[in-house]
Amino acid sequence: MPQMAPMMWLNLFIVFLASLMCFVVMNYSIIPMNKIYQPTSSKKKSEKNWKW
Template sequence: MPQMSPLLWLNLFIMFLVSLVCFIVMNYFICPADKIAQPSIDKKTSEKPWKW
């Protein structure tokens, strides 16, 4: 049934978009906590004053 193929591709496209959005949201909420917490500590300890 060739007339059903657009529906199949539409379903695949929607599933791809949903999984992509889930992946991006999970990366946004999981990764930044480690990336934000460590550099702020490193910057405070390794920061050297430029005025004596």
């Protein structure tokens, strides 16, 4: 597809960067909230003690 006009490639690149930034920002804002509300004591209970 190198026959496409350079401005078309620029528009596609800008749309790709904008969608990538939206994806990263949404993941960053959603995932830490789930981690904050989990109780910290449940992690200690689920840890296995490998020392004998």
